[in-house]
Amino acid sequence: xxxxxxxxxxxxxxxxxxxxxxxxxxxxxxxxxxxxxxxxxxxxxxxxxxxxxxxxxxxxxxxxxxxxxxxxxxxxxxxxxxxxxxxxxxxxxxxxxxxxxxxxxxxx
Amino acid sequence: xxxxxxxxxxxxxxxxxxxxxxxxxxxxxxxxxxxxxxxxxxxxxxxxxxxxxxxxxxxxxxxxxxxxxxxxxxxxxxxxxxxxxxxxxxxxxxxxxxxxxxxxxxxxxxxxxxx
Numbered sequence: 001x002x003x004x005x006x007x008x009x010x011x012x013x014x015x016x017x018x019x020x021x022x023x024x025x026x027x028x029x030x031x032x033x034x035x036x037x038x039x040x041x042x043x044x045x046x047x048x049x050x051x052x053x054x055x056x057x058x059x060x061x062x063x064x065x066x067x068x069x070x071x072x073x074x075x076x077x078x079x080x081x082x083x084x085x086x087x088x089x090x091x092x093x094x095x096x097x098x099x100x101x102x103x104x105x106x107x108x
Numbered sequence: 109x110x111x112x113x114x115x116x117x118x119x120x121x122x123x124x125x126x127x128x129x130x131x132x133x134x135x136x137x138x139x140x141x142x143x144x145x146x147x148x149x150x151x152x153x154x155x156x157x158x159x160x161x162x163x164x165x166x167x168x169x170x171x172x173x174x175x176x177x178x179x180x181x182x183x184x185x186x187x188x189x190x191x192x193x194x195x196x197x198x199x200x201x202x203x204x205x206x207x208x209x210x211x212x213x214x215x216x217x218x219x220x221x222x223x
Contacts, residue, residue: 034211043112043198043214044151089150093210096141096166100150 002027004090006099013080014107021075021102023064023090032093033057033066033073038101039086047075047088082106111135114199114215122223127186129218131199138204140182141212142166142174145196154197157182158204189222196220 007022025033032051036044048057053068064075073090085106090099112133121127131140138159143151143166153166155174163174171193173185186193196219200212 032210036212041216043200043216044212045214046211049211096153096156098151100148 002092002095002097004092004097004099006088006090006102008100008102010103010105012105012107015082016079017106019075019077019080019084019104021088021090021104023073023075023099024071025073025090025092026071027092027095030068031095033064034091034093035062035064035073035075036089036091036098037086038089044089049093080104080106082108110216112199112201112213112215114197114218116218117216118219120221120223121189123190125189125222127189127220129184129197129199129220131182131184131215133180133199133201133213133215135201135213136179137201137213138179139202140176141200141202142172142182142184143198143200144168144193145198145217151198154184186220186222189220191222194220194222 004025034049035047037047038044048059050057050066056065062077064073087101087103089101115130141156142154145151152168154172156164157176160176175183196217198217199215202212
């Protein structure tokens with residue numbers, strides 16, 4: 001079956017700290033992988049994606065590398081800001097399933 | 109103007125009432141979706157539609173029905189609302205590319221409370 005496992009939150013960091021949010025998946029084939037972000041009071045929006053193994057997606061200082069051998073797509077950012085406080089969702093393309101979401105809180 | 113709009117944005121209703129949530133999109137996408145979001149459970153798919161004549165049940169369709177009135181409109185109904193349907197509801201759209209639904213575009217959500 002298709003499923004996504006994300007690290008549980010909330011994750012609380014100080015501004016400029018390093019961020020990692022883990023995501024592993026099981027899916028038929030090797031689909032593209034997405035990270036979506038949900039800011040307070042809003043719907044989800046695409047943050048970044050990777051279309052094949054070893055591909056790296058990046059946007060707004062966030063990066064994630066598609067690791068086929070470990071079926072992982074961990075989200076990273078070198079220096080988080082208060083404005084990054086949001087809920088982050090991992091999802092494989094085309095499977096209509098999402099991870100449970102990881103709440104990130106960044107303190108100034 | 110937003111590409112995907114939902115009405116109402118907030119609704120409080122009572123057990124047993126019929127409720128309709130509406131979604132409209134201006135992206136020209138064929139595919140539309142309804143999800144509900146509950147704390148700790150992420151998003152779960154209720155129904156989806158790949159074109160006007162196509163309706164499919166998702167993971168949690170019991171207690172819900174949908175209508176695809178046009179390419180741009182997809183409404184979700186709760187025939188007889190119950191308290192455990194209290195949640196945040198999202199509509200989404202995507203293009204119809206080979207390989208399955210690609211990037212989904214979400215509306216701002218409807219917060220529904222059933223008393």
